[in-house]
Structure formats: C-alpha cells, structure tokens
Amino acid sequence: MWQITFFLFAVSFCIFAGVMIHDSRTLWSGISFFWMMVCLAVAMLFLLAGYLEWFSSHAAVKWLLIILMLAAAGCVLVFPMVLIITFFVEGIKVIRHEGIKPANMLSMAFSVMLFGYLAVWPAFGRAGSGLLGARLYVLISLLAFYLLSLLAIYSLSAVLNLIHLRKKRKADYIVVLGAGLTGSRVTPLLAARIEKGIELLDHNPKAALIMSGGQGPGEDIPEGRAMADYAIHRGVDADKIIVEDRSASTEENLLFSRELMQKERPRVIVVTTAYHVFRALLLARQQKMACVGFGARTKWYFTLNALLREFIGYLSLTWKRHAVVALLTAGGVALIY
Secondary structure (H helix, E strand, O other): OHHHHHHHHHHHHHHHHHHHHHHOOOOHHHHHHHHHHHHHHHHHHHHHHHOHHHHHOOHHHHHHHHHHHHHHHHHHHHHHHHHHHHHHHHHHHHHHHHOOOHHHHHHHHHHHHHHHHHHHHHHHHHHOOOHHHHHHHHHHHHHHHHHHHHHHHHHHHHHHOOOOOOOOOOOOEEEEEOOOEEEOEEOHHHHHHHHHHHHHHHHOOOOEEEEEOOOOOOEOOOHHHHHHHHHHHOOOOHHHEEEEOOOOOHHHHHHHHHHOOOOOOOOEEEEEEHHHHHHHHHHHHHOOOOEEEEEEOOOHHHHHHHHHHHHHHHHHHOHHHHHHHHHHHHHHHHHHO
C-alpha cells in the first residue's frame, strides 16, 4: 500500500513542479504544494505502518517516532493560540509605531476575530434554535473557514514566490515599485526596495533599472525621480536608470513601466517589499507581463499587518469568484438544511 501512496506523492510533486515552472503566480502554487505535503505525510504513515513490526523490535527508534508524533500533534493543537497571540502582540506594535489608523489595526482585528471564531462562535451554534438560526450558523461557519483557508493558501503562495535559487536571471529590466516619499526624501521602506534593485542589478549587469512611481499628495517630486537620485548617489550609472513618473498605483507601475521597455518579450524582475510581491505578480499576470518577483525586507510587525492588507487587496481583485463560492455555499446549506 505504501508504494501506491508514494506514487501519489510523486504525481503530486510533478504537478507542483509543473505549476512552479510554468507560472507560479497563482494560488495553484500554494494548493499544489499543500497537497504534495499531504501526500508525503500519508505515504510516510503507510511506510511506518508497513514496517511496524521492525520498529516495535527497536525500542529507541520506536520511542523517537512516538516523541516526534506527539510533538507534531502538539504543534497542531497549539498553533491556533500561537497565531492569535502573535497577531495580537504584533498588532499592538504596529499601532505603537505607526499610529492608530484603520489600516494599522488589521493584525489586532484579525486576532480578535480568530479568537471569536474558535472560542466564542461555537457557543452560538449550541445556543441557537430554529431552522433559520441553524442555517445562518452553518453558512457563516463555512464562509469563515473558506476565508481562513484562502488566507493560508494565499500566504503559502506568496512565500513560494519569494524563493529563488539564484539572483542571476539574465534580466533585461528590473522594475522597482515606488512606495511614497516624505517631501522629496526616500522613506526607509522605499530605500529597502531600491537597495534590493541595486543588488539584483549587480547580478544582472546588462539590465536597465526602471524606477517607477508618480507624484502623490505631500510629495515634492515624482517618486521615480527621487528613486533614481537615490540610486545614482549609491553609485549606479545614470545611463542604467529609466524613470517612470506617471503611475499612482501598483497596476499603473507595471503598465507604464512595460511601455518603457523596448524589447517585445523582455526578461523582467519586479522588486517591491516582500509582503507586496505576490499581489504585484498577480497584477503583472493579468497584464500578460512575464516576470519574477524579488522582495525587500521590512519589520516583522509591519509585515503581518501589511500581509492582511494585501490579502484584502487580492479579494478585491477576485471578488467575483468568491461571490460565486458564497452563493453556491448558501444554496447548498439551504438544500441540505
């Protein structure tokens, strides 16, 4: 039996590899990776079951496996509480460092809502009465589970799209996305993106560096111009830099930068902050721009909050398909109950 499960693992591995090679900029990268790991876990369980007699005769190996299984089970049980505490603590840090704004309260709000869903919401199901109440409870529970699963897959896909075995990509263009200025001064967040772009330029010396960003409220000059000045000050040859200074969003960053590229099918690297890479790649895919994404690091507490914001942005991009899922779920609940 374990041979069959290992065959299924091999098939799932091939599917995952195919997705990553063909185009990793979809949720299928996270979904295929998840099922590959599930197949591997099942294969390992059947392998252990097949050699149970041998393991039983070797006490040290048997107890080691028992300890590992208990540790894994403990991690699964403790993980939700760790997640709740982590988002709550990091949410406090965001508010303390960045101020009280709706966008800065996402981590704390998510922590409170997750705690309510896991610890408080089941009590409503036990206390509820009537057919309508039961239907609403089941529907809300299913939709909440769907959103949590979607967030997990989105996060996993985002991480997978940040993993690169090499920085030398024979790139023709390196597009650095803007992130706002303070007057005419580059912010630390934007500086990290530019530094990442310069680092990649060192590995791809034939590439041109496109600094992309228009002039927003409270900014004295376009972001692209300030980014170019920063790179030149850091020693980058001005002839290697192309300024895109019209864009006001990530979608426009990509669209207007593509218009400045002279090659028909250029090799493109998109550089932005790590939490923003996956959504930028999704937008690039919508525009049929072939590219890979590299992420600049930022503070951990800010990353968690920003990741939730990026997920909300993803939902706004794909709201139609999720509305269909919600309607089908509602219809299924109405038919079953």
